Amino acid sequence: MVVKVGLLGLGTVGTGTARILLDPLERHPLIQTVAIARVGVRSLDKPRQVTLPDEILTTDLDSIVTDESIQIVVELIGGLEPARSLILKAIAQGKHVVTANKAVIARYGDEIFTAANAAGVYVMLEAAVGGGIPVIQPLKQALGVNRIHAVTGIVNGTTNYILTRMQQEGGDFEPILADAQRLGYAEADPTADVDGLDGADKIAILASLAFGGRIKLSEVYCEGIRRVTAADIAYANRLGFVIKLLAIARRDVCPISNQHLDQLQVRVHPTLVPQGHPLASVNDVFNAILVEGDPIGQVMFFGPGAGSGPTASAVVSDILNVAATLHSNQGPTSVSTAPNPLLACIHQHYCQISPMATIVSRFYVRLLAKDAPGVIGKLGTCFGRHRVSLESVVQIGLQEDCAEIVIVSHEVKEADFQAALTEIGGYGEIKSVASVLRVL
Ligand SMILES: NC(=O)C1=CN([C@@H]2O[C@H](COP(=O)(O)OP(=O)(O)OC[C@H]3O[C@@H](n4cnc5c(N)ncnc54)[C@H](OP(=O)(O)O)[C@@H]3O)[C@@H](O)[C@H]2O)C=CC1
């Protein structure tokens, strides 16, 4: 039996996917049973880096998702529309879907999975998070027997590249972003990456799988790296930290019993990571996802989070998973009688997400203050009044006649810390609160 695939998109990932499918030697033998039947693109005139018969290329993507001979639609066009509508149409036609589109899944996952479950088809998304790194399937399968406590990831290669270069060169954000764009590491419009939106999409997806419920993207806290400065990276280094854009999903812990609770924290922000932490040495465009659970303990997935070949590896692994199911079902395109619960996403309730104000974490803050007697004492008193316990207060140097004061707190409630900071920001002696970052 040949499993026919309709590819939507023949760009970076689509080309990598076609390359693997057209060159099956020394790969899993099941690949030889998968055939590319149609390919949808925007322009038929563009030169392609893979050789396909002209007649299978079309700009009519609707005709692919409604083609009766196609069993799996692979959506690799990106963006929200027409990707969402094409996925829904494919599902309505009883086709399985493979996608790399985290933006669509994070926003419309509830609509898409509800439709897929009703139609008895699979929607597979290994490439959507961590590119080529297998992390979706492990969360659904091998790690599914664990009680997951936390998923912490560096899931955006662009920002990791920028932060790594800032760290290595001592440079500031803007010039390194411009250079990253020139070198093709960052997109012309870098918003989704540098403002943390891509990370938010990805952690929403990971949290949903790890904690078995749907996540409302609007409840994911998201802060990017635009305000991270060379000065903060240097101070962090002196204090024994590196700065990484972390995507974090973790169960809240009861402060009295220390037991894990049902509600989750789901957040993306630049974070001071201790230099000895496994995520601290993940540099350049690489991604890594640390999963913590019971009884597994800690397990970390590391590798290329993007790129044509690596991302296509994840896409084709999803195609193979569906093809294997179709083969073992002896050919029907629908598995409506008994979908494999280890491939499907069947949860329907929404996870409860804690507001940021209630979250407990450590903070790093850099202040510019008049170099006058009593300033540090005044800061300590204010933090104390707001139940903020300090781990270290260091006056490091002078900048424009102001003392630069770097403070690291113990674990405190976010609302208490922010209240103290608001009060401190109003003091006449404080010229500015230059940066506030969370500490892992
Ligand atoms: N690039 C990467 O490393 C990674 C990408 N992803 C995800 O994979 C998906 C694809 O990304 P990527 O391959 O980089 O994207 P590209 O921009 O390289 O390719 C997009 C492809 O889709 C086609 N296309 C786009 N819109 C339409 C449309 N409206 N009608 C018909 N064809 C259309 C384009 O056609 P044409 O060629 O004619 O212009 C092109 O072939 C995205 O969801 C992305 O987030 C995930 C992980 C990593």
Ligand SMILES: N[C@@H](CC=O)C(=O)O
């Ligand atoms: N823009 C993303 C790649 C795709 O997910 C990144 O920089 O990691």
Ligand code: NA
């Ligand atoms: Na992946």
